Amino acid sequence: MSTIASLRIGEMGYISEESLDLIPLKLLEMGCLPGAEVQLVQIAPLKDLLYICVNGSHLAIRKETAVQIQILKANL
C-alpha cells in the first residue's frame, strides 16, 4: 500500500478511507481528510519534512506521520 511518503515530488494521490483513525486529529482539522486529493510539493533536505498540498492547505509534515497516511495513487 502506498502512503504519502511514497509519492514523488509533484505526484498526486487520494487519502484512503482506511487511514482515518491513523491521521492525527490536528492534521484532519487542517484539511487532511479521507478522500481528499493530496500532492507532494517538495521534500526537505535529508528526506524529512514533506511539503504537501491538501484541500487547499499547504502543510509540512514529518515523515513518521506521512508513512501512516495511506493513499491511492492518482493516475495508476
Next chain:
Amino acid sequence: MSKNNIKVALIGNPNTGKTSLFNQLTGLNQKVGNYPGVTVDKKEGKSKLSATQNAIITDLPGTYSINPTSLDESIVLKTLLKKDIKESPDVILVVADVENLKRNLLLFSQIKDLEIPTVLAINMVDQMHKKGISIDLTALKEELNTEVVLISARKNQGIDKVKEAIIKCHVAAKATPMCDNNKIDPEYFEKLKAINPNFSLYELWLMVTQKNFPEGITKVQKEQLLSFNKDVSKLKKYQHKETIYRYQEINKILKKTYLVNKNAATDVRSRLDKIFTHKIFGYIIFLLVLLLIFQSIFDWSSVPMDFIDGAFANLSDFAKSNLPAGVFTDLIVEGIIPGIGGVLIFIPQIAILFMFIAILEETGYMSRVVFLMDKIMRRFGMNGKSIIPLISGTACAIPAIMATRTISSWKERLITILVVPFTTCSARLPVYAILIALIIPNKKILGFYNLQAFTLLMLYALGFLSAILAAYILQKTLKIKSSSFFVVEMPNYKIPSFKNVFLEVIEKTKAFVFEAGKIILALSIILWFLASNGPESFKNAEKNTIENIENKQLNKADLQQKIASAKLENSYIGIMGKTIEPAIKPLGYDWKIGIALITSFAAREVFVGTLATIYSVASDDEDTSTIKQKMRSEINPETGKKRFNFPVGMSLLVFYAFAMQCMATLAIVKRETKTWKWPLIQLFGMALLAYISSLITYQILS
C-alpha cells in the same frame, strides 16, 4: 444601546491577516497584558465602533481549531470556555482567508457551536479576482446564519462594515449552533447534554475532551463529565467523526456559495518555493539572510547607540552640576541615570533585530526555514520551530523564550528554552566589546579582515555551537515523554505590511525595556548603595587614607583617588568581592573583577558599569574610552604587569559566553516552565560550565 464596551474576541487561523485586522481596528490604541491565572501575554485594544459604542478587542493567538496542541492554542480554549465570566467575550470575530475558506470555516463552525454571537470576516478579498474566486455573500450569510463581511485588512477596506456587524450581532445576540454532535451518536450525546443544560452540547463535549471545567460546573457534574473520558479510543474516534462531519457540512454550504476557477490562479508560490526550499540554494539564502541581519545590527545601530550613550553622559553631568550636592543627588547621578542609560542603549539593536524577525514572519519565509531546518534540529532534540527562538536569542533571550510557545512537543520546547541563553544576546556585546578592545590588537588578518571583528564573530559562533551541543546533551539525558507530532503551515508569500512590522517592533521593544529595565534599574540602585556604604572600616577609610604617612606627598587629585579606592575596598560590595577572591583567583581575576562578576549575575551589561565605578572613574561618565584606558592601566600588584592581559581577557570572554547572568531570563524561564527547577538547573549548570571553561582557558594561556 449599552454604554458598556462590547468585549470582542478576535480569533482565526494563523496567516489570515488577523494581526492586520487587529491593527486596523485599534490603531496604536493597544496594550499587552497578562491573562489572569495563566501568564501568557494578551493583546488588547480599544476600537470605536460608532459614535456611541466602543469595543475592547482581544487578539487571541492564531489557531486552526479549538482543540489545542500547544500552549498558544490552549489560551483560545480557555478564553472561550467562559472560565471567568468577566473575561468571556460578548461577540467573537472570526477572521478567515478567502483563499482557504474551507479550512477556516472549521474553526468558525466550532466557535458557532459554543453559541456565542459570532461575526465572520473574510479577509484578503482584494486577491479574489486574481485567484478566480467568487462568493455569494447573501447566500453565505443565510447558510451560516450569521453576519459575514468581506474585507481587505491590509488595504483598510471593509473595516467599517466589520464594526457595524459587531454592533448588529451584539444587539441581536442570537446564536445558533452550526453542527449537531447528536448526529454522531444520539444516545451518547443525549446523556452528555443532560449533565448541565446551562451549557451548550459542544461546550460540554469540549470539557470532556479537553478536561477543562469552567465555573458553573459542580463537583458531581465534573465527575460525570470525567466518566465520559474513560474510553479514550471512543473519544478519539468521535473527535475524528466530528471533524469529518463538520467538513461535510462546510462543503455543503460552500458548494452553494463559493466558486473557484482554478485556471485563473497564477503560481508565484511554487516558483519561489523551488528557490527557498532548494537543498543547496535554500541554505545559502538562509545564511545570507542571517549575515545581512547581523551586519545590519552592528552597522545601523552604532550611530543611535553612541547618541544614547552621549545623551545619558550629558544628562548625568547636567544633573550633577544643577542639583544640590548630597546623598540623593549621588543616587540619581551615579545610580539611576547610568542604570536607565544601560537599558536604553540596547534599544537600537533590539529594534533592528525584531524588525527583521517580523519581516521574515510576515513574508512567510520563516516557515521555509522551519522546513529546511527541522530534521537537522531534531538530531539535537529540538525542532524546526526552535530556529526562531535561537535567532531571536541574539537580541534578547526574553522574547526568544516566549517565542517557544508555538512548539507543541514539551520536550523539544523545554530543550529550546534551556539552551537559548547560550546564544550571544545583545547584553553580552558591551562586555565583549570592551574586553576585545583591551586584548586583541586592532589589525587586519589575511590583509582585509579585522581581527577584532573576527574575534567577535567567533564568540557568536561559540554561543551558537554551545547551544546546539547543550541541546544534544539534554536530549540524551532528559527523560521526558512527549508526543512528537509536528505540522507547520507553509503560508503564501506576502509583501510585509509596514504598519504590522512597525507595531510589532514597538510592542516587543517596549516589553524588553520594561522587563529588563526594572531589574537593571533596581540593581544599579542596590549596587550604588552597597558601594557607597559599609561597616566601621568604611567610615574610617577616608581619615585613615589621609593620615597615612605614605600619602602625604600626593597631590589633591591622586589623594582623592586613593580615598575612593580605599572606600570601595571597605564598602559592603568590596567585602563581598574580597570574600569570593580565593575562588576566582585560579581564573585570573581579583576582588575588583569579582565585584563585577557578582553584580553582573543580575544582568551582564552591568559588568562595564561596575568596573567603571570600581576603577574610580567618575561613574557618571559612561564614555567607554575612559573606562577602557583605566582598565588598560590597571596593574596587577603581584606581577607588576597589566591586570587585563591576554589570559585574563580570554578567561573573562569565555566566562561571559557561558554564564547565565540574567535575572530577567531566569524569571521568564520560571514563568514559562512553571517551576523553579529548570531556571535553577540553568543557572548552576551554566555557571559551572563557565567556571570550568574559564579555569582551563586561563591555566593554559598563562
